[in-house]
Amino acid sequence: FWRKRVRMMADEQEQYREEFLNLGLMIGYYRRRRQLSQEALAEQVGISRAYLSRLEAPNIVSKPALKTVFALARALEIPAYKLLKSPD
Numbered sequence: 001f002w003r004k005r006v007r008m009m010a011d012e013q014e015q016y017r018e019e020f021l022n023l024g025l026m027i028g029y030y031r032r033r034r035q036l037s038q039e040a041l042a043e044q045v046g047i048s049r050a051y052l053s054r055l056e057a058p059n060i061v062s063k064p065a066l067k068t069v070f071a072l073a074r075a076l077e078i079p080a081y082k083l084l085k086s087p088d
Helices: 002-015 017-033 038-045 049-056 066-076
Strands: none
Touching (some): 017 049, 017 066, 038 049, 038 066
């Protein structure tokens, strides 16, 4: 049972890998554009700076809750879809 569950979790992790990595890159892009530090943005959103750093890291797949994505978008003063949009 546990091996199957671990394998399923690994598959889920890889399924949207590019999308989650892109989300982190977009968070960092809009944060820098607003000239906010990770600490300042994290405080506005109510998350730790370490968690925000993991979200933005280009080599770590993090899966934030939807409410966190909305809170980040609000703090960055952008529509949430812009965080989910792939760069052109």
